Amino acid sequence: MWINKLIYLALLLYAGILALLYTNVQSLYAFVILLCFGVLQVIIVMYLKKRITVGLSVHSPSVNKNEPIKVSITINNQAIIPVSCARIIVSYENSYEHLKQYQTFNLNSNSKSTNTINFTLSSIHSGTIQVGLKKVMVYDFLRLFHRNYNSTHQVTVKIFPDVCIMESEVPIVNNDLLDSEVFSKTKSGDDPSEVFDIREYKEGDKIHRIHWKLSSKRDVIMVKEYSLPVSCSVGILVNLTRPETEEDRLSYYDAILSTVASISYQLTTNEQSHYIAWYEAKRESYVSIPVNDLDEVYSAIYGLLEAGTETGRDTILKMHYELGDLSQTGKIYYVSGTLNNEEIEQLETLYENVQVEVVSVIPNNNTVADYAETTMGNISYQFIQVANYRESIEALQL
Secondary structure, three states: OHHHHHHHHHHHHHHHHHHHHOOOHHHHHHHHHHHHHHHHHHHHHHHHHHHEEEEEEEOOOEEEOOOOEEEEEEEEEOOOOOEEEEEEEEEEEEOOOOOOEEEEEEEEEOOOEEEEEEEEEOOOOOEEEEEEEEEEEEEOOOOOOEEEEOOOOEEEEEEEOOOOOOOOOOOOOOOOOOOOOOEEEEEEEOEEEEEEEEEEOOOOOOHHHEOHHHHHHHOOOEEEEEEEEOOOOEEEEEOOEOOOOOOOHHHHHHHHHHHHHHHHHHHHHOOOOEEEEEEEOOOOEEEEEEEOOHHHHHHHHHHHHHOOOEOOOOHHHHHHHHHOOHHHOOEEEEEEEOOOHHHHHHHHHHOOOOEEEEEEEEOOOOOHHHOOOOEEOOEEEEEEEHHHHHHHHHOOOO
8 A cells, every 4th residue: 555655656756757848738737647646545544434434343352262253343434335354453452461563454335335344353361351353444546545434433352261160069058047048049938928830739739828829710720839048158250460480460360250259159059048249340349149040140140251350369368358248158258369468467357256168279380289278267268270170170179
């Protein structure tokens, strides 16, 4: 495109010199025609810029690691002349690292039409991928001039972490004597405050469970099944503090997120109700999501992927102690990086009556042998090494 400009400027300069050196009308006409041609191209570009729109879209808002992310770029041309070339620069980054990368595409579009091109991205790390339009340049027919089309359009894609299957058994922590406002979606119980299902009468059903109004309408005896209260007596607290010394931050967050997802999955498959809690840095709020089935596991992880990184290492511990209901919690899994003295003090003083399992993610340049896997009172420690976090997670003892 710079070559086209140089050729045009060279021709314009040559025609201008001829018009000055010679008095014939043809030389002047040639210079004027070339000059008017350039002005016309500028007018065309300015017109096209006002008559086009460029947008981004993704085929799926969430994928697993290493799966293709299908992205579409659409240019809608409402002008009466076609767009011969629109150069589009697309940026994308992982929100946990904020390191942008770029791809460039050239599109054309007929008059009064919409054109779309598709491309794919992929990520070997979990997190939130932000895809945006960095710059859109609209060119004239000969690509001599261009104008920038400003667009802040951005789409996000959630990259889900790996779920590792653990070999250890899950100890069930129940608190059946406590009241709960959460009810099982798969099992019925004896709590009359909420109806689980209505079905036809079977021999042995209690008379007081008969739904008399519905039975009279259907001429069939129908009975009510009550709900089963579920107490979330196990909590998973997630510390999303950005590590200062960890060079490969994306691998570090892979280990954190995969640990949380794997523990939650293991608890759910063993019918252990629990909740996942973290500090939402973007909104400066405490988030706690109850998990009773696999759909809720992915829903909680989806919300976790939207959270920003914490500024204080003990934020989630303080927020959970102040806003969470510790009276209904029997065990806590605290997933974090290497603990500092302040965090240990918070755990020992605030959670002295709760069984705490600290799952600490250690850097690549450290080994598990550098840490003492000890149990102090109600607090026990296990470690996940970033370099081989999958094997470390599979070996966790819940």
